[in-house]
Amino acid sequence: MNAETIAPPSQIIAGDCWRETADGRIELLAARCTACGTHHLPHVPVCASCSKEEFATAALGPRGTLYAYTIVRMPPPGYAGEYAVGYVDFPEGVRVFGQIRIVPEVPLASGIPVGLEIATLFKRPDATPVIGYRFVPTAGGSPR
Amino acid sequence: MSDVVIIGAAMAPFGRFPERPLTDLGVAAVRAAIKDAAVARSSITAAFVGTQSGGSMIGQRIMRQCGLPAIPVVNVENACSSGSTALHLAIAAVRSGVHETVLVAGLDKLSHASGTLPRHSDDYEGSLGLSPPALYAMRAQRYLHDYKADIRDVALVCVKNRRHALGNANALFRSEVTVDEVMASRRVADPLTLLHCCARSDGAASVVVTSAARARAIGAKAIRVLASDLCSGRYMPGFRDLTSPEITVRGARQAYEAAGVASKDIDFAEVHDAFSIAEVLYYEALGFCSRGEGIPLLKSGATTLGGSIPVNVSGGLMAKGHPPGATGVAQVVEAVEQLRGRAGSRQVEGAKVGLTHCTGGGVSGLDHGACTIHILAR
Numbered sequence: 044m045n046a047e048t049i050a051p052p053s054q055i056i057a058g059d060c061w062r063e064t065a066d067g068r069i070e071l072l073a074a075r076c077t078a079c080g081t082h083h084l085p086h087v088p089v090c091a092s093c094s095k096e097e098f099a100t101a102a103l104g105p106r107g108t109l110y111a112y113t114i115v116r117m118p119p120p121g122y123a124g125e126y127a128v129g130y131v132d133f134p135e136g137v138r139v140f141g142q143i144r145i146v147p148e149v150p151l152a153s154g155i156p157v158g159l160e161i162a163t164l165f166k167r168p169d170a171t172p173v174i175g176y177r178f179v180p181t182a183g184g185s186p187r
Numbered sequence: 188m189s190d191v192v193i194i195g196a197a198m199a200p201f202g203r204f205p206e207r208p209l210t211d212l213g214v215a216a217v218r219a220a221i222k223d224a225a226v227a228r229s230s231i232t233a234a235f236v237g238t239q240s241g242g243s244m245i246g247q248r249i250m251r252q253c254g255l256p257a258i259p260v261v262n263v264e265n266a267c268s269s270g271s272t273a274l275h276l277a278i279a280a281v282r283s284g285v286h287e288t289v290l291v292a293g294l295d296k297l298s299h300a301s302g303t304l305p306r307h308s309d310d311y312e313g314s315l316g317l318s319p320p321a322l323y324a325m326r327a328q329r330y331l332h333d334y335k336a337d338i339r340d341v342a343l344v345c346v347k348n349r350r351h352a353l354g355n356a357n358a359l360f361r362s363e364v365t366v367d368e369v370m371a372s373r374r375v376a377d378p379l380t381l382l383h384c385c386a387r388s389d390g391a392a393s394v395v396v397t398s399a400a401r402a403r404a405i406g407a408k409a410i411r412v413l414a415s416d417l418c419s420g421r422y423m424p425g426f427r428d429l430t431s432p433e434i435t436v437r438g439a440r441q442a443y444e445a446a447g448v449a450s451k452d453i454d455f456a457e458v459h460d461a462f463s464i465a466e467v468l469y470y471e472a473l474g475f476c477s478r479g480e481g482i483p484l485l486k487s488g489a490t491t492l493g494g495s496i497p498v499n500v501s502g503g504l505m506a507k508g509h510p511p512g513a514t515g516v517a518q519v520v521e522a523v524e525q526l527r528g529r530a531g532s533r534q535v536e537g538a539k540v541g542l543t544h545c546t547g548g549g550v551s552g553l554d555h556g557a558c559t560i561h562i563l564a565r
Contacts, residue, residue: 056314083424085311085551091422111332111429113324115316116374119302128316130325136425140312140551153332164316175315 056164056175060084068105069159069176073137075101082137103139106158106181107131112143112151121165131157131178142177149180156181191281192402192409193563195224195395196523198516200357201388201507203298209241212391213249213294220393221253226288226405231395234260234290235277237269238512241294249292267459267547269293270392271515271559277396278415287398293516294391298508303375304387311551319549320384323462324376330430330464331378334479338378342369343485344463345382345505351492352502354532357517359388359508383463388508392516394523410523413446413540414562420553427554434558435472435546442560443474448540450474453496453562455525455535456542457518460503469544470498492533500525500533515545515559526565540564
């Protein structure tokens with residue numbers, strides 16, 4: 044993690060949905076229903092599939108597959124400029140929304156594998172940086 | 188259970204009216220709808236008013252100026268479906284016999300806002316940077332990927348709907364655009380440019396709903412309500428298909444069943460073309476063609492005025508602009524005009540059955556927050 048990106052004051056967003064592992068990777072954390080196994084991200088208090096209320100924390104992936112994406116050319120206030128977003132499918136059966144790092148050598152395409160990093164996603168009106176997970180197209184990955 | 192009919196329908200022109208209070212637009216539409224219905228004000232016993240951003244007590248602020256000061260008023264918010272949800276509630280009130288003659292209005296004033304409309308700040312995906320144009324851009328991207336389609340063909344939705352509106356005095360835009368102009372407009376979210384997205388506008392629309400028995404008694408020209416369907420989004424944490432709008436598919440099935448008609452029986456439709464790709468997805472979701480056949484249907488001219496299933500002959504949101512709370516009621520006003528044979532240069536010849544579809548509201552994990560489908564017949 045870059046020291047500059049966590050220089051206070053900053054805010055963590057969706058902090059219950061990701062963590063940094065002991066070896067420095069970023070992984071997503073779903074809420075897995077202990078009754079039916081459905082994974083939820085974002086977390087919910089009641090399972091959408093079976094209505095039970097017991098969940099265990101479950102790490103996803105680590106790799107996901109890009110389902111759909113766009114590059115936002117008219118960013119709202121607080122965004123440094125154009126940014127990419129997309130939906131990423133994880134093998135556990137959950138689809139996760141997030142921003143995507145734009146990597147010139149890996150064009151975005153449905154079906155490419157993506158990993159995760161931590162990044163400043165945007166700034167609050169008072170200039171506080173907001174930090175969260177972001178998808179990263181994986182170099183060498185080919186569209187499925 | 189009473190059969191329900193619409194006996195009055197009117198709208199204030201959609202446009203950009205920075206100096207005009209929203210209540211003025213509402214009052215204009217309501218007074219015109221009551222005049223069109225030719226009913227005594229004393230027979231109207233309730234009002235249902237839909238707005239997304241018109242603020243508290245919008246209905247009461249309007250009714251006090253319309254000679255309807257003390258009837259029960261229900262103010263309704265359901266994002267883009269606010270006005271059509273108000274209509275749904277009014278129809279239910281008449282059908283059940285709680286009320287016999289009810290006023291409906293939908294209105295909003297949004298042309299002063301700049302940029303894209305954000306999701307609510309506590310929405311998960313919205314908080315991470317998702318806006319309505321970005322979501323529809325992803326639907327378009329995946330649709331083009333799945334069906335090997337061309338975004339220039341999707342732009343034909345904008346070209347068609349702008350052309351349809353040339354003769355519509357209630358539309359914000361009354362000029363034609365070309366595919367090249369659509370594609371050359373400012374980029375919003377790839378592959379969508381600005382003209383692939385509807386504009387916000389200011390406007391109001393109103394209808395008067397009553398029982399079929401009452402309409403007969405007063406000799407009113409009644410348009411029958413065959414179905415009034417309201418769906419909310421189903422939360423799906425898994426791999427939902429962005430190219431098939433689940434809430435519209437479900438709502439259409441319910442509406443056709445309630446009306447006792449099939450998609451082939453629909454003579455024309457007003458659908459929620461907030462984005463170009465949306466209209467293509469709704470052709471498929473409403474059963475006007477099969478999955479993946481939306482663009483061939485569009486290119487065939489079937490959905491153009493004069494075709495087999497004209498869609499958005501009013502100009503749709505693309506040409507009228509989109510005051511969210513007003514849109515769903517304005518679609519019904521257009522359908523009533525069509526079914527009365529009063530639509531002038533954009534009349535669908537021989538129109539007997541029309542469908543209106545209004546959906547919206549971005550919520551994480553839901554296809555949409557709400558979807559309303561009305562099927563009307565003469």
